[in-house]
Amino acid sequence: MRIVRGPEAAKYVPKLAERRGGIAKDEPEVRRIVGDVRTRGDRALRKYAKKWDGLGTKAMRVSAAEMRRAAKQTSGELLEAARQAAENIRDFAERQKPAGWMRTRSGVSVGQLIRPLDSVGCYVPGGRYPLLSTLMMTVIPAQVAGVARICVVSPNPRIDVLAVAQELGVKEFWRVGGAQAIAALAYGTETIRRVDKIVGPGNSYVTAAKRLVAFDCAIDMLAGPTEVVVVSHDGNPVWVASDLVAQAEHDPEALAVMITTSSELAQKVAEAAQKLAEGNAVAMQSLKNNGCVLVANSRKQAMEWANEIAPEHITVAEEDVDLVRNAGSVFVGDYSPQAAGDYATGPNHVLPTGGAARFRGGLTVFDFLKLVTVQRMSRNGLRRMAPVIEALAEAEGLRAHADSVRMRCQSA
Numbered sequence: 036m037r038i039v040r041g042p043e044a045a046k047y048v049p050k051l052a053e054r055r056g057g058i059a060k061d062e063p064e065v066r067r068i069v070g071d072v073r074t075r076g077d078r079a080l081r082k083y084a085k086k087w088d089g090l091g092t093k094a095m096r097v098s099a100a101e102m103r104r105a106a107k108q109t110s111g112e113l114l115e116a117a118r119q120a121a122e123n124i125r126d127f128a129e130r131q132k133p134a135g136w137m138r139t140r141s142g143v144s145v146g147q148l149i150r151p152l153d154s155v156g157c158y159v160p161g162g163r164y165p166l167l168s169t170l171m172m173t174v175i176p177a178q179v180a181g182v183a184r185i186c187v188v189s190p191n192p193r194i195d196v197l198a199v200a201q202e203l204g205v206k207e208f209w210r211v212g213g214a215q216a217i218a219a220l221a222y223g224t225e226t227i228r229r230v231d232k233i234v235g236p237g238n239s240y241v242t243a244a245k246r247l248v249a250f251d252c253a254i255d256m257l258a259g260p261t262e263v264v265v266v267s268h269d270g271n272p273v274w275v276a277s278d279l280v281a282q283a284e285h286d287p288e289a290l291a292v293m294i295t296t297s298s299e300l301a302q303k304v305a306e307a308a309q310k311l312a313e314g315n316a317v318a319m320q321s322l323k324n325n326g327c328v329l330v331a332n333s334r335k336q337a338m339e340w341a342n343e344i345a346p347e348h349i350t351v352a353e354e355d356v357d358l359v360r361n362a363g364s365v366f367v368g369d370y371s372p373q374a375a376g377d378y379a380t381g382p383n384h385v386l387p388t389g390g391a392a393r394f395r396g397g398l399t400v401f402d403f404l405k406l407v408t409v410q411r412m413s414r415n416g417l418r419r420m421a422p423v424i425e426a427l428a429e430a431e432g433l434r435a436h437a438d439s440v441r442m443r444c445q446s447a
């Protein structure tokens with residue numbers, strides 16, 4: 036890992052903050068794939084699934100019987116771990132869920148209705164690391180929200196992924212992935228009905244496809260390579276390094292950054308990270324590409340840099356929590372490894388990357404809900420508000436708006 040100090044570090048931070056997912060190079064190919072699936076439906080989808088997803092002669096849709104068999108073939112220990120994690124994720128989502136309300140004053144009632152989306156597509160990566168945890172993180176909030184149709188797609192899903200799907204009560208699971216799966220979810224095919232929203236992370240093809248279809252089908256966010264920032268000034272160097280390596284092993288392009296005011300700690304963390312990453316080719320490449328330790332002049336500067344980077348994951352000391360403005364998820368203190376949030380504590384691990392934490396947080400139950408406003412007025416309530424409405428409508432030159440109020444107020 037590279038150690039950057041002083042003015043050089045201050046100049047390096049904006050480069051980290053300006054990072055972008057490398058999906059532009061994939062867009063021409065992705066556009067072709069999406070257009071093909073949109074035009075030819077299942078024929079194109081099956082062609083790509085055989086070519087890239089290992090579909091072979093299997094049916095694209097995973098049957099209920101296959102999911103039941105997968106659950107029987109999966110160790111009880113793993114299933115119990117999944118149940119406990121699911122319970123925490125579900126409880127957290129339940130606590131997030133907003134409530135409807137109405138307020139009445141002087142004959143005017145206003146409020147909001149909470150309504151779930153009708154259908155969502157949950158993308159579960161199936162490449163280097165099939166993420167059964169992502170299955171839980173996307174399906175459970177949708178279930179809590181009350182989404183009627185939850186469609187899961189994943190390329191060549193492993194038995195344990197299917198087993199967890201069975202545990203969660205998933206009814207619709209397709210063994211397709213990549214840009215072709217995103218196209219099928221967004222536009223529909225002969226067998227896969229289109230959905231209202233697509234959620235879940237994926238590779239650069241998946242991300243490029245989500246961006247391409249975003250005007251036709253809602254998406255959660257454009258997720259890029261994993262990011263970690265650890266701000267520590269007197270922590271355990273091996274523990275700090277372990278968080279950096281844990282996130283670095285996701286992807287060769289993952290971002291692993293430590294920020295500290297201690298040059299001594301910086302050196303120890305850099306050395307520990309290299310040692311812990313030995314034998315892990317992906318983590319080693321990630322640390323080489325994007326791993327660094329930034330040495331700040333003060334705690335205040337350290338947090339300013341962290342907020343400018345706006346990372347997906349950030350670890351800070353208790354006293355610095357209130358200073359965090361931009362981050363996907365915050366981990367506090369020595370005994371809060373980021374891996375805990377990846378799996379089991381309850382908050383969602385589908386988080387903003389590429390600086391998107393400046394304007395949004397991670398996936399929540401809100402992503403599967405609509406807040407629908409409602410208003411009800413009595414005759415007297417409308418009469419009291421009429422002067423305000425009419426004055427504003429006339430000022431805008433929208434005479435019919437004013438008339439629609441005036442005629443009601445003039446009626447017997």
